[in-house]
Amino acid sequence: MTTQNRQFLLAARPQGMVKESDFTYHEAPVPTPGPGQVLIRTTYISLDPSMRGQMENRADYVAPLALGDVMRAGGTGEIVTSNHPDHPVGTLVQGTFGMQDYVVSDGHNPPFRAFDAKIHPQQALGVLGGTGMTAYFGLLDLAEPQPGQVVVISGAAGATGSVAGQIAKLKGCTVFGLAGSDDKCRWLTGELGFDGAINYKTQDVGNELDRLCPDGINIYFDNVGGEILDLCLARIADNARVVICGGISRYNQSGEIPGPKNYFNLVFRRARMEGFIVLDYAPRFPEAIQDMLGWIEQGKLKQSTTVIEGFENLPKALIQLFEGANTGKLMVKV
Amino acid sequence: MTTQNRQFLLAARPQGMVKESDFTYHEAPVPTPGPGQVLIRTTYISLDPSMRGQMENRADYVAPLALGDVMRAGGTGEIVTSNHPDHPVGTLVQGTFGMQDYVVSDGHNPPFRAFDAKIHPQQALGVLGGTGMTAYFGLLDLAEPQPGQVVVISGAAGATGSVAGQIAKLKGCTVFGLAGSDDKCRWLTGELGFDGAINYKTQDVGNELDRLCPDGINIYFDNVGGEILDLCLARIADNARVVICGGISRYNQSGEIPGPKNYFNLVFRRARMEGFIVLDYAPRFPEAIQDMLGWIEQGKLKQSTTVIEGFENLPKALIQLFEGANTGKLMVKV
Numbered sequence: 155m156t157t158q159n160r161q162f163l164l165a166a167r168p169q170g171m172v173k174e175s176d177f178t179y180h181e182a183p184v185p186t187p188g189p190g191q192v193l194i195r196t197t198y199i200s201l202d203p204s205m206r207g208q209m210e211n212r213a214d215y216v217a218p219l220a221l222g223d224v225m226r227a228g229g230t231g232e233i234v235t236s237n238h239p240d241h242p243v244g245t246l247v248q249g250t251f252g253m254q255d256y257v258v259s260d261g262h263n264p265p266f267r268a269f270d271a272k273i274h275p276q277q278a279l280g281v282l283g284g285t286g287m288t289a290y291f292g293l294l295d296l297a298e299p300q301p302g303q304v305v306v307i308s309g310a311a312g313a314t315g316s317v318a319g320q321i322a323k324l325k326g327c328t329v330f331g332l333a334g335s336d337d338k339c340r341w342l343t344g345e346l347g348f349d350g351a352i353n354y355k356t357q358d359v360g361n362e363l364d365r366l367c368p369d370g371i372n373i374y375f376d377n378v379g380g381e382i383l384d385l386c387l388a389r390i391a392d393n394a395r396v397v398i399c400g401g402i403s404r405y406n407q408s409g410e411i412p413g414p415k416n417y418f419n420l421v422f423r424r425a426r427m428e429g430f431i432v433l434d435y436a437p438r439f440p441e442a443i444q445d446m447l448g449w450i451e452q453g454k455l456k457q458s459t460t461v462i463e464g465f466e467n468l469p470k471a472l473i474q475l476f477e478g479a480n481t482g483k484l485m486v487k488v
Numbered sequence: 489m490t491t492q493n494r495q496f497l498l499a500a501r502p503q504g505m506v507k508e509s510d511f512t513y514h515e516a517p518v519p520t521p522g523p524g525q526v527l528i529r530t531t532y533i534s535l536d537p538s539m540r541g542q543m544e545n546r547a548d549y550v551a552p553l554a555l556g557d558v559m560r561a562g563g564t565g566e567i568v569t570s571n572h573p574d575h576p577v578g579t580l581v582q583g584t585f586g587m588q589d590y591v592v593s594d595g596h597n598p599p600f601r602a603f604d605a606k607i608h609p610q611q612a613l614g615v616l617g618g619t620g621m622t623a624y625f626g627l628l629d630l631a632e633p634q635p636g637q638v639v640v641i642s643g644a645a646g647a648t649g650s651v652a653g654q655i656a657k658l659k660g661c662t663v664f665g666l667a668g669s670d671d672k673c674r675w676l677t678g679e680l681g682f683d684g685a686i687n688y689k690t691q692d693v694g695n696e697l698d699r700l701c702p703d704g705i706n707i708y709f710d711n712v713g714g715e716i717l718d719l720c721l722a723r724i725a726d727n728a729r730v731v732i733c734g735g736i737s738r739y740n741q742s743g744e745i746p747g748p749k750n751y752f753n754l755v756f757r758r759a760r761m762e763g764f765i766v767l768d769y770a771p772r773f774p775e776a777i778q779d780m781l782g783w784i785e786q787g788k789l790k791q792s793t794t795v796i797e798g799f800e801n802l803p804k805a806l807i808q809l810f811e812g813a814n815t816g817k818l819m820v821k822v
Contacts, residue, residue, distance in 0.1 A: 214756060398752065398755050410749060412749060413748040413750065414751055415745060416747065417751065417761070418713065420761065421734075421763030421764065422547060422549060422763070422765070424763060425763060426763075427751070427754065429755030429760075
């Protein structure tokens, strides 16, 4: 075991697009677990859009990050030293371990949960992790999809969108996805079974939505915000549900960001727009994971993972996330 | 009976603020009811914010208005000639009779409903009419108020807001209203029992909301849109409901109107924003009217009415509505 604990610390509150210089590489000694504690060695570290807001403490549902703190990040790991009888060495775990090789935990701080060795860490972090849970509860609890309804998903080739779309298909919906490349669009329709896809970078999104959804959109699952949210709000059907899952187009903007000018269509269409925080659903994660595992076994739910090798690439990987370089879940293999 | 049917016709699609010249005064012969029809003489004509959008056919939940059509408006009337056994002469009725002295109906086109002589036409058109129904269903069905929750209402001295606020008080909520004059604010707190009121024209709305609602807003009932919607979105509590009832600050604006830049707080606060059209609730109006009549009898629900005398003042009255000249329900006595 190495004696160094590689870390990326938050060095600056980003202005506009996150930059590598917003992080500082640091080597700390590997921490020693005290009584009742375990030492976890991270294996994969997750890159998620919400990390951008956390760098600025925009979100108050997690503790604030100070400059100099280890950057917060989800990850998988393995218990390599244990002073806790319930958590033996060799246990595979996932949790918010941060951008570092090693973390000490008593099971509560940071919290972790064990996962079975038959589950690949990439699944634990993706379809069965935060983004999968987000897709599951955002779609099923907030949007309440019914068979035959038209579902539009932005950021559809991302970790959350791609899972939300597949669940909507499982529920009998007609599903269209927006993504940023022809390759991603082909993956959505070819591999994941979406009924159609729109390349928002090259196609006229409004025209395509009109063509694909002539009777309007029953459910819009929004991961991006901005102009695409407005284009979808203009095309919602009566009693539509607009789930605000994310707003990645906003995260790297500075100053005042415009709101959805078509929000008033919620009145004409008797529709609702709703936000949520997946952490609120933590007590129900086990039921979701059971459903998801069943769908995976039946071949009805697939995960794509973009794995970047090398701890040192973490800041770059986060930037690539915002550039849309990934298909499906983006993570760094430590 | 006069032989002239005074009318105001839609003369122009308004640009910006509605103007008197957007209407043409016209005198038509009093129509003659055919078999199965009745002739209704209007007694009060309602002025409502939604009329502005109808002048431009912005709303698709009612039939479009062509230039030269009699301007659409709600009203009360009395059946003065009847060729229909179910609708005898002398029946008091309310419906969408338009800006005119007389209208012919078969009971369906335009639809009308009779009301008891013990109900004043001002009540039939107000607290028991469209604006009262809007307050009732918007607040109770969409916002689901619970005792002890904090409710903020904009346009609170208007016909809908003043009723919504009183119903929220009946349900045990703490209620704050925004209005455009000190007189209106005094009426809200003094007469209607609101817990506080903010004069948005002279006070710092954000500071006042912070002071009155230190733990956030559980329900925001929005009649105005614009900056006030944003200030309230910034202050919603967890699981808040934002009911989009109207957006009067938008109705007389031309060109692109900004959306609520703070909409993303729906995510951080796990909140929802929802619109509705009161006409969808028509089958349930009787239950609402029964509740409202009970509350009126118990002295728990009061209506203020601003009555302008004289048919010829209809266009001016509509302009005054948008200038905020009214307290409570605004109508013209024909």
